[in-house]
Amino acid sequence: MSPKIRPRRRGLRIAAWSLVMVLVVAAGLAGVVLWQNSYAMDEQRVSIRHGGHTLNGVLATPKDGRKRHGLVVYIHGDGPVDATHDDGYKPLWEANAKAGYASLSWDKPGVAGAPGNWLEQSMDDRADEAVAAVAWARARPDIDGHRIGLWGASQAGWVLPKVAAKTPVSFVIAVSPAINWLRQGRYNLLAELRADGASASRTKAEIAKSDTTRRLLARHATFEEYVRAMGGDADGMTADRWGFISKNYTADATQDLRALRGVPVLLALAGHDINVDTADTERTYRKVLDAGGALTVERYPDAAHSLLKQSIEQSDLKTTLTALFSPRSLFADRFLDGQRQFLEDLGRGSNASP
Template sequence: MPRSAARPLRPVALVMVLLSAVVPVWLSSPDAHAANADGRHNGLIRHDGRIRNDGLIRDEVTFRGGAGLPLHGTVVAPASPARHEVRAPGIVLLGGSGPGPRTEYRQEAETLARAGIVTLVFDKRTVGYSTLHRDFGLLADDALAGVRLLRSRTGVDPSTVGLWGFSEGGWVAPLAAARSGDVAYVITIGGSGLDPLRTQTWNLTTHLRHRRITGSFPHAVAGPAAQLLYSAGLFPAADYDPLPVLARLRQPVLALWGAYDNQVPPAESARIFQRTLGKAGNRRVTIRFLPGAAHNGHRTTDGFDRLGGPRFAGNPLGALAPGYADTMASWVWAVAAGRAPSSSAFPAPHQQAVSTPLPGGTGYEAAALALLLTGFAGYAVTGIRRPATRCRPARRLAVLGLTTVVGTPLCTLSIYVAGEGVAAPVIAGRPLAWLLLQLCAVGVLALTAVTATSAWRHRNRYTRATRTRLIALVTAGALFLPWALHWGLLAG
């Protein structure tokens, strides 16, 4: 997996400690092992089959994923085969970002099983995967371990076991399929054709607009804040490029997006999938948009709510959108029968905003932050020993400048950590915290002028060391102007 994020610069160690406390934001292993569901040992650690009154068999399994890590999952299968003439196809479900417990995808697993498709859903690893570290290659190893488990299961056709990847899984499933001919097909739902950081900035700014936050704040989140995250190495797998992987896919692909997807840019991603796979010669690519569906393919009115379905982490997941399960099941059975549909694509729904690539010059953010912190904090920390030589405007400038320079990235980066909800309350289209920072920025510029004037007028009162401190402080105030303009602190 490519990753070229620069290491944090040493001069900003202090602020990086602060940022690391609040920033996640949204990833060489030995082969994994699989197992037979009838209990024969083939890498399977545990197996416990149960038939419930809903007509489904659930086997609790533990198998070894990438680097030999035990992974816990459930194989869900119909009690009686849906189609007696063939062995059942199989599918491994790969969840989105975050902890990803298997219960989040219970609806998909059970619905596919009722359609006669043997389904494995498992808890995402917690070793080698964290807020600040993502290894898509390791997650792909886990996926292939799951494929091997289903391929060795009695009653499953080993030649028709595929992968389903949701959101982050839309990067992982193609990577796993490109690595192994054991994967018969790939389904993605809400997969992004863009790198993770660009995808996340589109996601956040879309949600900010939904909260009627306009002006410079969304720009600061998607621009300077994203640059700082990237240059500091605080956004995991920020520049992972999915295009080379898509270009290597030879398996049939069903790429789905909810018509109301507001977490990845659906129209852009669909064009990228269609163009990249088609250019690579894959003629079995089906692209569909699900009416009335959100990012996860579940029912919604606008993409921001969920209708029906079970609750997960206290929030409704939404019931599966009409046509979602039928589209997947009929497509899988067509592939299993050797009749994978030829490439086709539905027209894309309107996408409210186009994503923007990460602006260039990412090293500027850390360097500018270092200079400003040195100028403002240096004066505030060292001070002036003699009361007679103290410059009152300078002290105020140092404190206000330091507050603004630290507060601005923390305010914007908090959106990456906790979501757009932390932007409340909103006044005149601006988060209150952002509005206060904008007022502070004006104050910094005013105090810079006052301090420079006062220091020049009383220059004969100061020692050489004091004049040096004042020059450094006023220089920081002058450099603050382009920095504030870049962050949008002086914009509407």
């Protein structure tokens, strides 16, 4: 064989083996992703009729062989959220399933092809929607109607007690809920300015802009009036969003929380929350609910507002990689176990509703 051909063939063999190794590693990584994103529960798409239209939902049930399960009904926070929250709810649903509970969630109106527009909803509209979902669940033979509770995050803090005032619930898990819309907005503004290292002049200008917005809301100004008041710069505000804020800016959960007296409530608060004043939230929940002894407050020092680890949430790359290869690790330490434990304790009667 010519000595000039051997190195060429050797190079081809090396290239071939390199390609094989790349394919093996890629297949291995794909396998890890599939394994890590497989959850110990069954999921099915469901349809719930409400107000002349359909809620497109997902029902996740435990694989424990039981014919009936308790249920956790999910109330979303702000934004265009689909039933699974882009699969972000699934680790939570799995924790519920381990405790013997099913989970129910649905696309917000206008999201993922669902009819309607969530920006046209008031907090009362959202509560009515959840009440319809609870009624639908109570009619199912595989759901224990005496063990249906609510899970809600952030903006859902204004919805959860409204639901409880309209239909009996067995428990509530409130994650980073706010109390007063306007106070929450001001807290968030100042916290973000501090995080950005804003100058005193910028802070003063942003507060003045916020005060102008409040005055416009108080006199029921139109979106066009808002844009003119902002000097023609809507800064991301849309007509639909302005309408949504106008419907809901007076929201305050303080009085509504009385509907949760005697109901076991798990209040989960983040240590790095720049969206919600957790001290105000805890103080109000304790003032209204502590007397009945059914309130449990858990703080997660390593968590951001979403109850994801702050160290992960601060980086889009870390969030993406963790979601792919270890989605349960996205959440603050003890959060998933704490939710599971709360539900298991309900089953043992340690926090049973009277």
